[in-house]
Amino acid sequence: MTEGVDLLLPDGHTVRVPSGTPVGAVLRDWAPDRASRFLAALVEARPVDLAFPVAGSGRIAPLTFDDRAGRDILQHSSAHLVAKGVVETIPSARPTHGPPTDEGFYYDFDVRPFTPTDLDQIRAAMDRSIQAREPFRRREISRADAERLFAENRYKLGYIADTPAGDAISVYDTGAFTDLCRGPHVPDTSFLAGVHILGFSAITPETEGAAALQRIRGVGFPTKRELDDYLKMRAEAARRDHRTIGQQQELFLFQDVAPGFPIWLPNGMLVVRELERYVTEHLRSAGYREVRTPLMFHRSVYERSGHWEHYRENLFTSTVDDQEFAWKPMNCPGSMLIFGSRPRSYRELPLRLAEFAPLHRLEASGTLHGLMRVRELVQDDAHIFVTEEQIEPEIRVLLDWVRSAFTTFRLRWSYELSTRPPSFLGEAADWDRAEATLEKLLRESGVEYRVSPGEGAFYGPKIDIHIRDSMNRPWQTGTIQLDYQLPRRFALEYQGADGQLHRPVVVHRTILGTWERFVGVFIEHCAGRWPPWLAPVQVRILPVAERHVDAARGFVEELQGAGLRAELAGSEESLPKRIRSAELERIPYVGVLGDREAESSTVSVRIRGTKEGRTLSRPELIAYVADRVRRREYDP
């Protein structure tokens, strides 16, 4: 006679079942219509297999793909399935670990590099397993048995050794494959029909010289349908890749002779100039002064700034007159030299020096990525020299400016606060105070932020701004960094109201980050549909037939006279063809001018993204577009 246990269900009902009943059976009886989505369960908030026998009274709940924990269980089970496929395909492969990630999962193997043929075989093995509905069976075994079982796998032996003495060691069997694992898992492999391998690659070993592990990345969904939706979404995202659109719209290009050095074409340069103008307008009203400092300095400058020691591998160097020079990777040294060029008074602070100069960074070849990661870049950079008391108000203003700018671009951004690294310069108390100030300001901003302990620069804590590209890859754009070190290294001082000499603090900051990365991210964000103020061509006028060309040209000149980027598309091609082209080029406003319009001095306007046309008088169209451009409206 088994004892009964009382189980509290998510809806508040309680059921009594015999002790030892699988929690999955209880949940299935409770919600039979939804049970096929149940992947695992929570028993007293602990994730367990659906087969877990309830042993005591308590609270239970199902886990589905919609719960992060349930999602992770499905991803991790998918990783097991991959490992099973790998071991069946390459028996010498040693699985190491296979955790879920934000996007999906990966599994690392100690094995020779994979080939595409391996992948085909691995996929086939996985499919066979899914077809066979192989259950995930949990076993708890003794430490000695575990060590025997994984005698050939030093990684697993390491995990066993790391398991605290009292803890159970569990393994999961899937068909003939056994993996060391805490679990829980989905009930059987038929739950993994929506698994997909995204790719494979070697990963850089943690310790120098160690053999590289091979990683297989994948993603799992509860059903094939959901996987298909995901793959469709990825295909759509690939279409808005900034490299593709950059080529289609002739914004920029790269050539073999200058890897990582963007070549800005007229259309792209136009966008950059508009962005520059946008930022510069703000600088003027916010009390900045623009400067320009050399692109190249003698190495002694970098020895002083610390770049020679900490950033050496990223410096482009040149030898001039037998002296070693380096191309500047950042603008800070130049600004330090300016500040230190004469005695300074507290009355000059905050001193805000902005510089948009080309910077050179010798980034590792394998990391170059379109405009997102380049070797020559321009930041909307500034260095603000402040007193300790001025830090807070100054950064508050910067965060306001970030909000305003990213709202204009309709970008969703998040902050990352990076705090004191293990090896840091300066006083811990200063760091604590600065970090507390930054975090307080972030909390006030109301924008999502996370803290990365120990990730700060060696010279000070920082706030980074992140936005994501079309493939949901995060990119850092702007950054706000507090720096106590460069002022010290460059022996910067100002005379305070008390007559004493004090050391300023420097705020390094960029808002959009670099034109290169910002343009890249924004292309993907707007999918090439530039807001009118950024669009390389804002208005295109199409005369219906040859006899309308003169009138159309006259109107184009009027538009241009009003400061708009307008152009004529003559009648060499059919009207439908020209409309199609304008549509594909994402031109915000297309005006058609024919007999009807000529008569009434109007223009028939096609607004990007809308089906129906509007007929406006010519001055009306000019005023309408000019107004939207001036206000930097996002949509046509």
Added chain:
RNA sequence: GCCGCCAUAGCUCAGUCGGUAGAGCGGCUGAUUUGUAAUCAGCAGGUCGGGAGUUCGAUUCUCUCUGGCGGCUCCA
């Protein structure tokens, strides 16, 4: 930088089991003068990424270099 993959016309791609290549779009020319997502015809355009090797012969096979892509690491 590490691992794998890729490189054919301006672009997107096909092709050659080793006998030096094709399409669509784009470009140019001509005809058409067009009313809201592709008018028709003709022509031009390629030492098949660079170098070396194997071979009677290499765009094709091998090696190597360069560049790109996806990851890893790093980062604006």
